Amino acid sequence: MKTYEQINDRIESGKAVVLTADEIMDYVDKKGLEAAAREVDVVTTATFGPMCSSGCFINFGHSKPKIRMSEAWIEDVLVYTGIAAVDVYLGATQLRHGDPANMYPPGEFRYGGGHVIEDLVAGKSLQLFALSYGTDDYPRREIRTYFTLADVNQATMVNPRNCYQNYNVAINDSDRTIYTYLGVLEPRRGNATYCSAGQLSPLLNDPYYETIGVGTRVWLAGAQGHVYSEGTQHAGGCERTSDGVPKEGAGTLALTADMKRMKPEFVRGVSLRGYGVSLALGVGIPIPILNEKVLQRTCVRDRDILAPVIDYGNDYPQKTGRVICHVSYEQLRSGEIEIDGKKIIVGSMSSYHKALEIARLLADEIRRGDFLVSRPIQALPKDTTMKSLVIRRKPS
Amino acid sequence: MSQILTKKLVLFFPRYDCEKPIIYHLVKDHNLVVNVYRAKVTPEEEGYLVLDVRGTEQDIQKAMDFIKSCNVTVNNSGKGVTWDEHRCTHCGQCVTHCPTDALHIADPATRRIAFDEDACIECLACIRVCPFEACASAF
Numbered sequence: 001m002k003t004y005e006q007i008n009d010r011i012e013s014g015k016a017v018v019l020t021a022d023e024i025m026d027y028v029d030k031k032g033l034e035a036a037a038r039e040v041d042v043v044t045t046a047t048f049g050p051m052c053s054s055g056c057f058i059n060f061g062h063s064k065p066k067i068r069m070s071e072a073w074i075e076d077v078l079v080y081t082g083i084a085a086v087d088v089y090l091g092a093t094q095l096r097h098g099d100p101a102n103m104y105p106p107g108e109f110r111y112g113g114g115h116v117i118e119d120l121v122a123g124k125s126l127q128l129f130a131l132s133y134g135t136d137d138y139p140r141r142e143i144r145t146y147f148t149l150a151d152v153n154q155a156t157m158v159n160p161r162n163c164y165q166n167y168n169v170a171i172n173d174s175d176r177t178i179y180t181y182l183g184v185l186e187p188r189r190g191n192a193t194y195c196s197a198g199q200l201s202p203l204l205n206d207p208y209y210e211t212i213g214v215g216t217r218v219w220l221a222g223a224q225g226h227v228y229s230e231g232t233q234h235a236g237g238c239e240r241t242s243d244g245v246p247k248e249g250a251g252t253l254a255l256t257a258d259m260k261r262m263k264p265e266f267v268r269g270v271s272l273r274g275y276g277v278s279l280a281l282g283v284g285i286p287i288p289i290l291n292e293k294v295l296q297r298t299c300v301r302d303r304d305i306l307a308p309v310i311d312y313g314n315d316y317p318q319k320t321g322r323v324i325c326h327v328s329y330e331q332l333r334s335g336e337i338e339i340d341g342k343k344i345i346v347g348s349m350s351s352y353h354k355a356l357e358i359a360r361l362l363a364d365e366i367r368r369g370d371f372l373v374s375r376p377i378q379a380l381p382k383d384t385t386m387k388s389l390v391i392r393r394k395p396s
Numbered sequence: 397m398s399q400i401l402t403k404k405l406v407l408f409f410p411r412y413d414c415e416k417p418i419i420y421h422l423v424k425d426h427n428l429v430v431n432v433y434r435a436k437v438t439p440e441e442e443g444y445l446v447l448d449v450r451g452t453e454q455d456i457q458k459a460m461d462f463i464k465s466c467n468v469t470v471n472n473s474g475k476g477v478t479w480d481e482h483r484c485t486h487c488g489q490c491v492t493h494c495p496t497d498a499l500h501i502a503d504p505a506t507r508r509i510a511f512d513e514d515a516c517i518e519c520l521a522c523i524r525v526c527p528f529e530a531c532a533s534a535f
Binding site: 048049050183184191192193268269270271272273278280333335345346347348349350351352353354356 | 485486487488489490491492493501504506507508509524525527528529
C-alpha cells in the first residue's frame, strides 16, 4: 500500500518507478503482482483522437475605446459571446462562416473551430472580427484586428467531454457509402473503423474510477491541466466484462488546461468528409499505484477489452440499440475482423502511435520530477446511465 | 542491349492548345509501354498527366526530349501525390482505403504509418479520407 503523498515524495526526489500502460503487463508477469505493486509508483496512460466536445474560453482584453462583443468570429468561425464583454467561447465543431457544409454531399469541411485552436496553439496570427450594439460604457460597435495566443489574457481549454472510456466499432450494412465521424464507411461491411487507444487508454486502465476523478492532474496536449467534472454522457453504470472492463462507451472526463502551455503536435484540427470539423487532442493520465488492485487493473490487455460493433448505416442513426457483436482491440489492431464469416478490413480514427508517444512523454516528465499525481477531490459516479431525449407534446 | 526501365513521370501542360497526341508518339515513335494514372489535359487550361513509361534508358531519354520539345514540363520525381509525415498523426484511417498499400502500417508495435511512393497509383482516396490533410495532390 502506498499513499499519494509517498508517491509524490518519490517523484520529487527523482526516484519514482514509472512504466507506461503497454509495458506494465509484461513487467507484472515477470515480477509478480505483489512485488511489482511495491516497486512501481506510476503507470502512464494516454490517448489521441478526435474529441468533438472541446473548446476554449478566450479573454481578449479591452480595445480603446471599449467594445462589449455581441457577435464575434475568429477567422470567420463564430464564437459564443453570451458572456462578459471580451470573453468568448470557441467550440471545436463550429464551421467557418460560408462553408457549404453538406449542401453538396459529401462536404469537405476544410476549416472550423478545431482548426482555429490548432492555429492558435501553433502561434499563428488570426483575425478577430466582432460587432456590438454599443452602450454608454462600451461605445465601440465594430472591431477587426489580428492577434496571437500570446496577445490574449487567457486561453483556457475547457472540454465538456474527452477520453471516452471505450467506443463503438462502426460498420455499414447499407448499400451506399456513408460519411460518419468514424470515417468513410464502404457499403455492405466493406470496412470497419474504431476509435480508442485500447490498453493504453486512461479510463480502461482504471475502469471503476478508483484513482481518476474530479481534481486529477492530467497531461492535456502537453500542458498540465485537470479533470474538472465527470464528462457529459458519463455513464459508469454500463455493461462490463467479468474483469470490470466496460463493453461500451461508459465513462468520460471533462478536462481543462492552459492553452498557452500546449504543444502544437497534440492539438490538431480535424476535417471529416461528409460529417464536419472537430479537434483531435492528446491526453495523458498517470495512475498512481496505490495497491495491488489498482496495479492489476492497469494490466488490462487489448485482447481483454471488447468493443461493440454497430451498424452506422441504420442502427446508429435510428437509435435501434442493436449491437451486432463484440470484438477485442487485439482483433481490431490485427487489421481485420471477421463477422458472420466475412472478413472486414479495419482502420482507426484514434492514433495509437501518438498515444504511445504521450504515455512515454508523461512517464519522462514524472521521472524528472516535473509532474505530480493528485488525489481526486470527488469520485466519478459508477452507477449512472445515459438518458435519451424524449420528444413530447407541450404539457397542458 | 540496354536495360529495360520503368519511370514515373509527371507532366505539366502550360495553358495552350496542345495538338500533339503525346502518348501516341511515346508508344509509336519511342517504343514505350505507357500506363496512365491520371490526366487532365484540356484546351485553354493548365493540365497534367501522371504516367509510368517502360522501355530502354535511351528510348526513355529520347521520349523525354520529345515531350520537352512540345513545351511540356517533365517532372521525373514522380510525386503527383505527397504525404506529409509531420501532418500525419498515424491514426490509420487511410490504410483501409488505399488500394495498393502505398499507405501502410510500417511498424505493428507502434502503428507508425509509412508511404511507399512507388506503390502509389494516385487514386486520391487518401486525400478524401485523411482527417488531418496529411496527403495532398500536386494538382
